[in-house]
Amino acid sequence: MSKVKQKMIPLNGDEAVAYAVKQCDVDVVAAYPITPQTIIVEKFSEYVADGEVETEFVCVESEHTAMTCSITAAATGARTFTATASAGLALMHEMLGVASGLRMPIVMSVVNRALSAPINIHCDHSDSMSERDIGWIQAYAENSQEAYDSIIQAFKIAENLKVQLPMMVGLDGFVLSHTLENVTVLPDETVKKFVGTRQIPQVMNHKGELVPFKLNPEKPVTMGPISLQDYYFETKRQQEEAMRKAIGVIKQVHDEYVKLTGRSYGNGLVEAYRLEDAEVALVCVGSTAGTVKTVVDIMREKGIKAGLLKVRTFRPLPVEDIINNLSDKKALAVMDRSCSFGGQGGPVFHEIHHAMYDAPDKPQVVNYIYGLGGRDTPPALIEGIFNDLQNIAQTGQIKTKIQFIGLRE
Amino acid sequence: MKNMTEWKVTNKEFAKTPETFMAGHRACAGCGPAIALRLIMKAARGPTIATSATGCMEVVSTIYPNTAWDVPWIHTAFETAAANAAGIESALKVLRKKGKIKDEHVDVIAFGGDGGTFDIGFQALSGAVERGHDFLYVLYDNEAYMNTGIQRSGGTPHGAWTTTSPAGEVIPGKTQYKKPIGHIMVAHEMPYVATASIGYWKDMVQKARKGLEVNGPAFLHTFAPCPRGWRSETSKSIEISRLAVDTCVFPLWEADCGEYKLSPKSKAIALKPEKKKPVEVYLKTQRRFRHLFKPKNKHIIEEIQNNVDRRWNKLLKLCEMD
Numbered sequence: 001m002s003k004v005k006q007k008m009i010p011l012n013g014d015e016a017v018a019y020a021v022k023q024c025d026v027d028v029v030a031a032y033p034i035t036p037q038t039i040i041v042e043k044f045s046e047y048v049a050d051g052e053v054e055t056e057f058v059c060v061e062s063e064h065t066a067m068t069c070s071i072t073a074a075a076t077g078a079r080t081f082t083a084t085a086s087a088g089l090a091l092m093h094e095m096l097g098v099a100s101g102l103r104m105p106i107v108m109s110v111v112n113r114a115l116s117a118p119i120n121i122h123c124d125h126s127d128s129m130s131e132r133d134i135g136w137i138q139a140y141a142e143n144s145q146e147a148y149d150s151i152i153q154a155f156k157i158a159e160n161l162k163v164q165l166p167m168m169v170g171l172d173g174f175v176l177s178h179t180l181e182n183v184t185v186l187p188d189e190t191v192k193k194f195v196g197t198r199q200i201p202q203v204m205n206h207k208g209e210l211v212p213f214k215l216n217p218e219k220p221v222t223m224g225p226i227s228l229q230d231y232y233f234e235t236k237r238q239q240e241e242a243m244r245k246a247i248g249v250i251k252q253v254h255d256e257y258v259k260l261t262g263r264s265y266g267n268g269l270v271e272a273y274r275l276e277d278a279e280v281a282l283v284c285v286g287s288t289a290g291t292v293k294t295v296v297d298i299m300r301e302k303g304i305k306a307g308l309l310k311v312r313t314f315r316p317l318p319v320e321d322i323i324n325n326l327s328d329k330k331a332l333a334v335m336d337r338s339c340s341f342g343g344q345g346g347p348v349f350h351e352i353h354h355a356m357y358d359a360p361d362k363p364q365v366v367n368y369i370y371g372l373g374g375r376d377t378p379p380a381l382i383e384g385i386f387n388d389l390q391n392i393a394q395t396g397q398i399k400t401k402i403q404f405i406g407l408r409e
Numbered sequence: 410m411k412n413m414t415e416w417k418v419t420n421k422e423f424a425k426t427p428e429t430f431m432a433g434h435r436a437c438a439g440c441g442p443a444i445a446l447r448l449i450m451k452a453a454r455g456p457t458i459a460t461s462a463t464g465c466m467e468v469v470s471t472i473y474p475n476t477a478w479d480v481p482w483i484h485t486a487f488e489t490a491a492a493n494a495a496g497i498e499s500a501l502k503v504l505r506k507k508g509k510i511k512d513e514h515v516d517v518i519a520f521g522g523d524g525g526t527f528d529i530g531f532q533a534l535s536g537a538v539e540r541g542h543d544f545l546y547v548l549y550d551n552e553a554y555m556n557t558g559i560q561r562s563g564g565t566p567h568g569a570w571t572t573t574s575p576a577g578e579v580i581p582g583k584t585q586y587k588k589p590i591g592h593i594m595v596a597h598e599m600p601y602v603a604t605a606s607i608g609y610w611k612d613m614v615q616k617a618r619k620g621l622e623v624n625g626p627a628f629l630h631t632f633a634p635c636p637r638g639w640r641s642e643t644s645k646s647i648e649i650s651r652l653a654v655d656t657c658v659f660p661l662w663e664a665d666c667g668e669y670k671l672s673p674k675s676k677a678i679a680l681k682p683e684k685k686k687p688v689e690v691y692l693k694t695q696r697r698f699r700h701l702f703k704p705k706n707k708h709i710i711e712e713i714q715n716n717v718d719r720r721w722n723k724l725l726k727l728c729e730m731d
Contacts (some may be wrong), residue, residue, distance in 0.1 A: 027503045030496065056503035058495060061536030065492040068485055068533070072460065072496030075483050077504055098485045206476045215481035215497060217456035217515055224484035225471035
């Protein structure tokens with residue numbers, strides 16, 4: 001258990017993120033307000049105004065510029081953070097690929113919110129799931145405590161020399177962002193020491209010298225050149241390699257954090273809840289995992305061997321952990337809080353279903369698309385899913401592979 | 410920073426300043442922007458970081474694994490030159506304050522073409538200027554999207570042929586007028602705005618130097634012909650750049666804290682209006698205007714002349730020289 005003296009304070013999800021960022025010795029924050037992320041930038045503005053942080057806060061004119069400033073500030077050597085949601089993330093899309101392609105270890109919180117149209121300010125994962133393939137590490141938090149812990153870990157993961165990739169931490173809009181929770185926080189100095197100073201890799205410049213990969217007049221380097229048929233492909237291959245290495249780094253950073261705080265989230269990649277002897281299991285990301293845990297307990301009391309696998313790290317996808325945790329189950333339900341229109345189910349389902357294809361024993365896998373635009377996800381809805389899974393497990397028959405639940409049809 | 414002194418540099422001294430936009434880049438023969446970039450980079454006053462929008466100058470100077478830049482340089486996207494500068498400047502400021510980098514001033518220069526400045530990058534530019542970042546923005550204006558193959562931009566002049574404003578039977582070239590970007594930037598109440606032409610290079614580099622010396626954002630609108638897109642002789646880029654000034658198609662001025670002042674070449678015309686050449690002599694040098702000389706399009710040349718006169722008179726008023 002932890003030797004560090006921690007304190008418990010009431011924070012909502014957004015405040016928990018801002019509090020973590022305050023402690024991480026961030027040099028530049030460039031951000032633009034969007035509901036339900038606003039509390040993060042408001043709170044951080046207060047820290048700046050009160051002199052509680054040594055951070056240059058750039059209150060930009062759009063999310064596109066928020067991401068651009070984050071990229072070039074990081075390229076200048078700064079530790080950089082930003083936050084957004086929904087339309088803001090969509091507007092950043094172009095620059096997200098630049099951030100990962102340039103290997104800038106920016107940390108961003110995405111307060112998950114539905115994409116327009118119709119315009120809607122409430123939670124679903126359509127924003128960040130649309131950025132699945134953009135080269136960012138993606139983690140999802142179950143509660144405000146995890147949001148706080150994940151932001152601190154994110155700097156250390158992103159900046160690791162084996163990784164050097166940007167990382168986004170998702171937290172569910174309103175469900176977490178605006179809901180007060182007791183959050184246990186570390187002392188400022190402990191966090192500062194844990195994240196350390198930003199490390200910058202060495203690259204070869206145009207003069208054939210090994211120089212730090214940053215904009216430094218003493219050691220000039222050209223960043224973001226045009227790279228055509230002869231080199232582009234290798235750059236992309238290296239990004240994939242960095243993602244593979246991130247799997248180990250995420251686990252390692254999580255382990256160090258567990259030692260420091262006593263708080264753990266599975267192995268940092270996935271978190272299993274009453275899964276070991278489970279016959280039927282749910283797979284989900286984000287705050288719904290909290291509700292599912294409660295329902296798992298209820299099902300267990302009823303004698304149903306229910307369990308949960310929370311996917312904490314969605315990119316890189318921890319395929320091995322997914323297979324190891326799920327392949328001996330009879331039936332699985334994957335919950336998706338976003339839709340891949342015209343595809344075969346939601347994005348989380350795609351991944352789990354695909355991973356299970358190579359599993360030694362293949363459970364039956366079904367998909368439930370739920371909660372779009374902030375539609376409530378009560379325990380009864382999840383109980384219904386477990387009942388469906390029981391039927392599938394008993395009969396070996398799937399009636400409907402992909403279902404939308406909790407809506408008028 | 411009003412009433413700044415001119416940068417006293419002899420031609421001989423200037424020739425010896427470092428070449429940080431180096432030879433070997435792949436710009437076309439007669440490229441105006443390449444001349445602008447080389448000379449403006451030679452006007453740097455010390456440690457400098459440069460950034461470019463996507464465009465000809467970015468593409469020709471950094472084909473990996475080669476680079477023409479002997480200063481730290483970054484490109485991110487098309488609409489982002491000013492935002493790039495904002496991020497760099499913000500980082501430099503805080504890293505210096507925290508003692509994480511050397512305690513010395515570093516200049517930041519952003520380069521954007523007309524597409525990246527008048528059009529797609531305008532929001533980022535306006536935002537960066539409003540926030541007051543300390544950087545010099547250089548617009549190299551070759552009056553169309555040349556990198557993608559001569560498409561019209563907000564900087565393309567009235568009547569000009571481009572591949573998206575073709576000289577057709579019904580519509581004879583671009584129907585709109587060039588956006589008065591310099592005055593729009595002055596309206597931001599920023600410390601320094603100037604126009605320059607590669608045809609009058611000394612004036613251009615002195616303005617670039619001034620732009621670096623002011624505290625806060627500076628905007629330099631540089632006229633830079635593209636022989637490929639203008640259908641002009643590669644040997645005539647300098648001559649055309651001078652004609653643009655001599656016809657008042659592109660007058661040279663600066664606005665120091667909003668106070669307008671004509672630069673010597675344009676001031677000479679203001680003092681002796683008979684020196685002002687008709688627009689035809691300028692238009693004739695470029696085949697992008699060739700269709701305007703057909704009898705049925707003659708009125709367009711009149712329209713262009715009227716617009717040049719109207720804008721010139723307005724400028725004279727702003728410079729209190731009317």
